Amino acid sequence: MGLYLAAPQGAQAEVEQADFAACIDRIAHQAQAEGISTRIVDQKLRPARHIDRVIELDRRQPEFTTPFHDYLNRRVNEQRIRQGRQLLEEHGELLQSVARQYGVPAQYLVAFWGLETNYGSFFGRMPVIDSLATLACDLRRSDYFTGELLAALRILDEGAIDLERMEGSWAGAMGHVQFMPSVFLRYAVDHDGSGRRDLWGSIPDAMASAANFLSHIGWETGYRWGREVSLPEDFDFQLAGGDRRKSLAEWSRLGVRRGDGAPLPPVDIEAALLLPAGHRGPAFLVYDNFNVIMRWNRSEYYALSVGILADRIAGASGLHNPPPEDVPRLSRDQVQDLQARLREEGHDPGPVDGILGPATRRAIRSFQSEQGLVADGFPDPAVLDALDVSTSS
Known part of the structure; x- marks a missing residue:
């Protein structure tokens, strides 16, 4: 085995920068081959900077799991409910128009808006092209983020946003509803007729785009996301889990009732039972629209938060059985x-x-x-x- 001498830190930085420059050059040739204009490639892609902080955030894993009560209370709080109700009223005409066009009720659009950017108060401050270039030139998920980077360049090429305003999350999610660039290209719409699909400066475009996306990925008009339910004392908890679906009639025969104790509605729909905080916490029957929400974000906690926040914005009271707070917080x-x-x-x-x-x-x-x-x-x-x-x- 030969003796290995580590390169000096400055020399290592030069090597990494050379690798990044070579990667950008490869992506630039790919972008032009796929029809993205030379002007966009030369002016927007080639000057891209590597951001070490983006790699740190991509590598970071939370030290502790987040208990459901903590996750929910941080996202569905009185401020967010109150502001959501105000915005539902303030933008009522727009939201009802969008709901009629796409079949997604207004309260859900406001709930997504609230969870994604706290109603537009924080879009993220990372330059999207720099963030995506950094991730595209990192081996861990290079193919995925190269695709997102090319999509972002197409957004610039179509004139939807100026580079200086194209800021978002460290992973490249953008605008009021935090669309990834590929989702933007497929589902963003120019609802206000400005000639641009503007998810940063146009609330009409943002709400219609969110509704268009949800509609295309399977939102079922006329149905809820799910509901809180109460369980009988002798309930068989092995029936819980997202992969164990039954009709509402079957759940009723097993003694499941609405959270307030009333019978389940006589609707011909299947549901799965979720217990995010165990048998001592709230129980939820979730329908197909819950799975649609999870196509936006693959977290059950997130999808439950969207549904609960939407209900609260629409005027519902809080949970009948709030999640217990004395649960283990595991690393x-x-x-x-x-x-x-x-x-x-x-x-x-x-x-x-x-x-x-x-x-x-x-x-x-x-x-x-x-x-x-x-x-x-x-x-x-x-x-x-x-x-x-x-x-x-």
Whole structure:
């Protein structure tokens, strides 16, 4: 084995900058081959800067999982509900017009707006081209972000926005409703007739674009996202989970009722039962439109927050059974330990990745059933004790 000498820090920086420049040159040739104008490539792409902070944020994983009560209370709070109701009234004519055209009720559009940018108060401050160029030239997800970078260049080429105003999240999401560039190209609309699809400066364009996107990915007009429900004392919690759908009539026969205790509506629709905080917390029946929300963001917590915020904006009261606040706050290492121990016990949690996804919850539910515990798929203290997972941090 030969002796390896590390390059001096300055020399390493020069090598990385040379690699970045070569990457931009390759993307520039690809952009021109795909019909993006030479002017845009030379003026907007070639001067792109590498942003170290973007790579730091892409690599960062949250140290702790976020309990549902914390996630929900941060996003569906009194300020956001109050402001959402004000905006629903202020932009009522626009929102109702958009709802009629695309079939997506106004309160959902306002809820997405609230969760994505707090009603337009924060779009992100990262230069989109620089962020996407940085990620496109990083090996981890190069193909995906190269596609998004090319899409962003097409947006500049069509004149939708000036480069100086094209700011967004570190990952390139933009405007009032935080569209990625590829989503912008496919679904953004010029609703106000200005001649530009402007998701930064035009609320009509932003709301119509969000509705157009939701409509195209499957929003079912006339149906809710889901609802809070109450469960009977003898309920079989193994029936919970996003992959265990039943008709509302079947759920009714099992004793499931609305959150206020009233019978479920006699509607011919299927639903899955979610218990985001375990059997002590709120229970939700979720319909097909919930899955549409999850195509916007693949987090069940996010989709529940959109639905609950939309209901509150439309005038509904709070949850009948708020999520408990005394639940374990597990680190990713602790979740990995949990997953490893479930696997040792013969219950497949999927990848040992520190993420409490559907596979891990199914494994927990299987373990709970075997141990005679409430099989709600939630890692409560009884589960952690039985698997000898430390809860100290």
